Amino acid sequence: MPVPKRKVSKSRRDKRSANKGLVFSTLSNCQTCGNPVLPHQVCKECGHYKGVKVIRTKSERMYERNQTRQTKVEQGAGAQKDVPASSKE
Numbered sequence: 001m002p003v004p005k006r007k008v009s010k011s012r013r014d015k016r017s018a019n020k021g022l023v024f025s026t027l028s029n030c031q032t033c034g035n036p037v038l039p040h041q042v043c044k045e046c047g048h049y050k051g052v053k054v055i056r057t058k059s060e061r062m063y064e065r066n067q068t069r070q071t072k073v074e075q076g077a078g079a080q081k082d083v084p085a086s087s088k089e
């Protein structure tokens with residue numbers, strides 16, 4: 001049976017339990033998409049802050065990454081197609 005290596009000090013224990021009662025009481029809604037947002041923080045859903053686009057969201061980065069991968073694959077396929085066409089001539 002696993003046993004803790006060291007005693008958890010009063011300080012460490014109380015710091016942990018201090019965070020258990022935390023409640024986000026000041027949630028507001030994003031001006032652009034309406035999702036709940038912490039105050040003074042960028043909306044993670046749409047990347048807007050006070051109605052201004054500030055960051056790219058994770059889904060947007062994923063989309064761009066997939067786009068660049070697709071174009072690379074298409075360019076690679078096109079280059080391979082060009083080689084046999086030139087050899088036929």
Ligand SMILES: [Zn+2]
Binds near residue numbers: 034035043
């Ligand atoms: Zn938003």
